[in-house]
Amino acid sequence: MSPFRIAHVLLPCLIGVCLAGCDSPTDRFRPNGVYARVASYHVDADPQTATSDIDALLSAWFGTPDSPRLPEGFPPGLIDPKGLARAAGPVSSDKQGVRFGIYRANCVVCHGLDGGGNGPAAALQNPYPRDFRPGVFKYKSTPRGFKPTRADLAKLLRQGLPGTGMPSFARLSEEDLNAAIDYVIYLSIRGETERRLLRMAFEELGYAAEEASADPGDRLTMLESGHLADAELADEVGALVQEIATTWLNAESLEIPEPPAAFEADRAAAAERGRELFHGPLANCASCHGQNGDGGAVTLDFDDWTKEYTTRLGAGPESSEVRGLRRVGAMKPRPISPRNLSWGNFRGGSDERALYRLLVSGIAGTPMPGLLIVAPPQGDEAVVGITPDQVWDLVAYLQTMSAPGNSP
């Protein structure tokens, strides 16, 4: 049985087990213990004080899983407070039949209460459910380093991600779906704020070991009825939340040029040119995806979520440090494989425009690179890179390589 099939058979059972026995506390968000260790790794500090101070600050600013809120000055128009309230809290409905607890009913089993991607059904999945807290998303219409648009998230929730545990939520009403989107953005901004504060704590705020006790005045604990007592620090943290929220407001879809006439006129010839590019040194797809695109090359690479607490710290995936991190919520490192392209049914979409976008942006958080796109050469000028017309040729090749019915 393929891993995908196994995941699909096992998941419903796992979800059943969880609903029967999920008794972890839901009244507060768990601090990001893994990132606290990562941020303090090189300063040799005990992350405990910083973690609990930041936890107190985040509760004051973002509320709790049952009653989330948005910090003062949060840019309007990004998250609908009504949607947030509907998605949060335990599963229930009011007299008018409005449903609450959308996130807990549909998502928490995989993505976890705090959006850490390590819910009770996460461990056996490959790929693991997304950790929303670093604010990195794979399948979207925006450039690689950007956030997805709301429309991208709506499409994702309607369609799910084929070949992964992420199911389709097409059955949810428009309002429930929008509430889930509000909540994902909320968890992601909360999580990114937490990460930035943890870094700030060790790099600037005197939480590193030698200084920790020296100047407690610098610490974030100085909360007075939900406000930071130090006005300067409060402004700094406020600006940080604003900055993260702005990255969501700035999400804009990439523009895709029209395919050239030659692509429309003769797909077979375009696919043949695409085949050469696929194997050639510039696009170099075959180096990862194998000669026939069937995922031949064996790699021992990881996605960025995993690299953060393994190779980037200089800690081997099997090391005792990494095993220790699993006690605070890290997932067991799993190598990421280049996809078998003959399966088709691509996660970011299999239509031409989605594939064009994929090739230009790559897949954020993974080794799949974006292509270096250059303007077509003028005369005999030499350029290094792939022209937009050549991207279309690769799209044509991808479509011939992946026949429907090949997928496992």
Ligand code: HEC
């Ligand atoms: C059965 C497990 C499961 C459930 C339930 C689930 N997800 Fe996911 N989700 C996944 C997996 C697995 C991935 C990662 C797929 C990948 O990396 O290719 C994912 C990825 C995502 C992503 C990131 C997509 C990207 O482009 O990076 C978002 C957003 C998301 N899920 C939202 C939700 C929401 C909202 C719900 C509830 C309405 C939900 N998920 C329910 C398993 C699940």
Ligand code: HEC
């Ligand atoms: C450095 C290795 C590497 C190179 C080079 C590379 N890829 Fe990938 N590619 C990957 C990995 C890894 C994934 C799987 C990502 C995942 O599942 O999260 C992937 C996934 C894909 C997917 C699946 C996308 C989806 O939406 O499901 C397609 C299509 C693809 N690659 C095409 C290409 C093409 C065409 C090229 C050359 C222009 C290329 N790749 C170059 C590593 C690579």
